[in-house]
Amino acid sequence: MVLYNSIIEGIPELLGQTAPKHYAYDPAQAWPDAGAFELVMLRDAAFELGGSGTQAVNFTCVTSSPKLVERDEIVVYGPDLQQLRGDHDYLRISILRVGDIESDDEDDTEQAFRAVQALDFVKYKVFPKGYMLRTSSDNDREQVRVSKAALQSGISFARVGASFIRQYRRDPNVLAAKVIFVTAPDADYAGARKCAKDVRNITLSLSQILKGMPTDCGSCSLKPICDEVEGMKELHFGRNKA
Numbered sequence: 001m002v003l004y005n006s007i008i009e010g011i012p013e014l015l016g017q018t019a020p021k022h023y024a025y026d027p028a029q030a031w032p033d034a035g036a037f038e039l040v041m042l043r044d045a046a047f048e049l050g051g052s053g054t055q056a057v058n059f060t061c062v063t064s065s066p067k068l069v070e071r072d073e074i075v076v077y078g079p080d081l082q083q084l085r086g087d088h089d090y091l092r093i094s095i096l097r098v099g100d101i102e103s104d105d106e107d108d109t110e111q112a113f114r115a116v117q118a119l120d121f122v123k124y125k126v127f128p129k130g131y132m133l134r135t136s137s138d139n140d141r142e143q144v145r146v147s148k149a150a151l152q153s154g155i156s157f158a159r160v161g162a163s164f165i166r167q168y169r170r171d172p173n174v175l176a177a178k179v180i181f182v183t184a185p186d187a188d189y190a191g192a193r194k195c196a197k198d199v200r201n202i203t204l205s206l207s208q209i210l211k212g213m214p215t216d217c218g219s220c221s222l223k224p225i226c227d228e229v230e231g232m233k234e235l236h237f238g239r240n241k242a
């Protein structure tokens with residue numbers, strides 16, 4: 001799976017100059033899960049990541065390169081939850097290393113698409129207690145309301161990240177997961193929104209190819225994406241050979 005590699009390689013440019021903090025994944029550190037969507041009332045909230053018109057961006061990339069995701073880890077750029085005061089800009093990026101979920105075989109290509117989609121949907125299955133996620137697949141926003149009680153109990157990005165990784169690792173396709181949280185003031189949130197859009201376009205193109213498309217690149221509406229994304233043309237023509 002190389003389709004998202006160029007986006008992953010560009011992620012360091014989005015993160016600003018703050019020295020990051022790295023946390024190894026420990027499933028025992030996952031924050032308690034509410035088991036289902038839990039409403040945090042405004043009066044119980046300490047602040048919102050992405051509230052009051054601040055940025056709230058999220059995207060997930062999949063790769064098979066061990067160089068791009070060496071191990072399970074959580075990385076934090078900028079102030080952690082305990083240091084934040086008031087609503088704040090926020091970006092979460094998940095990068096997932098998968099095994100061989102892509103090949104020239106038609107069924108395998110479909111399986112690759114389903115796997116990528118399922119991994120993006122993990123965000124709808126993680127319910128950290130006192131950390132109310134509101135996500136939108138249409139505009140790549142992920143707004144989070146953090147409760148005062150969760151802060152008092154010691155919630156942190158390392159622990160919320162462990163909750164995400166625990167959920168990703170339940171999928172047998174996932175070999176390693178890196179979850180990056182960003183609140184740094186100098187991060188490039190507009191650039192991150194563009195990346196999120198590019199990720200969505202790649203996944204949509206994959207879906208279009210699976211529906212069956214003509215193979216005349218000259219008249220294909222996906223040509224601008226295929227010209228930029230390594231592996232997309234090979235995937236389409238491989239599928240038609242199958």
Ligand code: SF4
Nearest residue numbers: 217220223226233236
């Ligand atoms: S390879 Fe890309 S540009 Fe060419 S026909 Fe297929 S989807 Fe369209």
